[in-house]
Amino acid sequence: MKEILIITSYFPPEIGAASNRIFHLAEGLKERNFKVSVITPLPNYPTGKIFTPYRGKFRHTSDEKGMTIHRLWIYATVSKNKVIRLLAMLSYSLSLILYFLFHKIPTTVIVQSPPLLVAFTCCTFLRSKKRKLILNVSDLWPLAGLELGALKKNFSYRVLERIEHLNYKKANLILGQSEEILTHIKILFPNKETFLYRNYPDFGIPAISPPIETAPGKIKMVYAGLLGIAQGILRLCQELDYEHIELHIYGSGAEQVNIENYIEAHPELPISYHGEVTREVLHQVLLKYDLGIIPLRNRIYGSVPSKIFEYARIGLPMLYFGGGEGESIVTKYQIGWAAKSGDYNDLNKTLSNLKKSSLNEDFREHIKASATRHFDFNKQLDTLVQRL
Template identity: 65%
Template sequence: MIITSYFPPEIGAASNRIFHMAEGLKNDYDISIVTPLPNYPTGKIFKDYKGKFRSTTEENGIKINRLWIYASVSKNKFLRLFAMLSYSFSLIWFFMWNNIPDKVIVQSPPLLVSFTCMFFLRSKKRKLILNVSDLWPSAGLELGALKEGFSYKILKKLEAYNYNNADLILGQSNEILSHIKSITTKPELFLYRNFPQIEFPKLRETSSQNGKIKMVYAGLLGIAQGILKLCQELDYRTIEFHIYGSGAEEEAIKTFINSNKNLPIYFHGRVKRDDLHLALLKYDLTIIPLLNRIYGSVPSKIFEYAKLGLPMLYFGGGEGEDVIKTHQLGWIAKEGDYKHLNEVLSGIHLKDLNHGLKSSIQDIAKVQFNFEKQLEKLKQTL
């Protein structure tokens, strides 16, 4: 059983990661998913699920249990807490009335949800596997979403409880695993990168009618990504900027574009993942930004874009920066330094972004970011 707060048809790295893990494990295990009714990132229950208290379906050989949640993306911390509590209550009810298998993978964060699972499912007969994709509450503190105080101390205790009661912890970065080691040495640790399970597309030459680099961002338009500030700070003399996605900053980005029609910024909205992959092939360069460096974070876009053969400009610091450098996937700009970002951009030329570079990036991905090899190692550990 995999318990997660995000699952398709929701978009985003967390949703994709769990989906591919489930698909990869289903040949060796009977897989079931427990997840809320889909609502992310809009904060509203998706149209096909409105009015439902629960939905149980079987899709591609996987049983999917979708539970009630009070959906919200409100900035009001009490409403957001209630949203997390509502899913936790649904989980407790589900645990009471359903047989839980002897191996359970729990996605963390959200911290409160993962604590609910670790507390109510602990048993000597059951193996609890915690899949840690971000370090909460530390990441919340770095993003400015949390402040040190009583509630932060409580969250730190929940975090420590989760780690101490896991039999195995999967971490998506070495920084995450190092952080966990500083808290407990009880569970076994496994580096599980967010490698996507996608086809390697045939690469094609891109062309520019105006001599400018076609740079693209695709993904969530949230506070952490800082796309609005990026729009405001970029030097557009050598680039045009294309944006795909949806999220909290979407309306503000649209307003900025409409107020600055002289700037070559193009908003394409949210598109299906397969369609997005085809669209990305026509761009010269992608940017992967983080407004602030988040300890433990390695954006999954790195591995996805590498398989697409898309050169990257990384602007977020941390371990993600090391991955770009080590595997020669593109360029690095100092985190939070927009002057340096524009200097790096001015030094990139269309001739640099050629078919040879894209083929090289794709070849590296085939060897270094191999989903099947990583999955086989995980199966041996489970």
């Protein structure tokens, strides 16, 4: 049985695409006869507070579904202060170094990036130990930060860019979640071995059931996920034309309070906030709706939201509002519609042209069939395993 270690900054019971993606990778490798161990911080995302069962602990090790999970200390925070966020990353990097010094490390290690500094710590320390390093790149940081407006092109940016390039250089194999990520890496390192590893989900497909009618004739549109700056859900609430739709929101994040306040201040608008539910419950809840919306406030090079593949698997028609490669996937496989990134007039025009009758069971079955053919988690992982 081959041993493999996965190092990540997000893992269940934390919520979100990042933790789900790494969990499915770990579980999939275990099912393919790998002895899997995971190193991750004590769970704290997205609240920035260590979850109650883990508080007061410097480290926690457990066996979960046949995998060994090592949870290490981190200075947890959701502060927007760059110095405090840097301190949080340094704290986890320090915990990793201490772990590396006193524990045996498998010869094959998968490292999640970003965060860049955490990936740099792993790549630098473990490369010197002659481990096979596989860098799993989910976002092109710092470029994504620049496009989101979180970073400026200054000295700090150039330092982060240098760290990014060193991480690529040290990795033996780089996994990228989009073609744009792999193109970016190949420009920098033409001979680097890469592999397209999409964020395909792996869960049982629920049976399709007709949406529940609450406002006859209106399309019941749902957003489910992080309520962060990148998603721009508050702006979406403000800009939508509600003549033909109602909007339902699930999730949590930095904009949550502002969204709740906006809904309270505008009771005339058909917007409902339903809080946060588990992923398993969410898959059932989504079936009540006609249409899922996948927005990005700005087009982010390299980003392909995992919601595309998750919604496709359950057969939920989708409206993509983020541009780039994600838009190409939605239109290529005919699993929904796309509006021009950042253009709310085009978004409303697209919605006004949609007919509730077109979001029927036949179209949902088409979406599920397309997902089965083109977004196969197990087929993708079987191909990856041959490279490990």
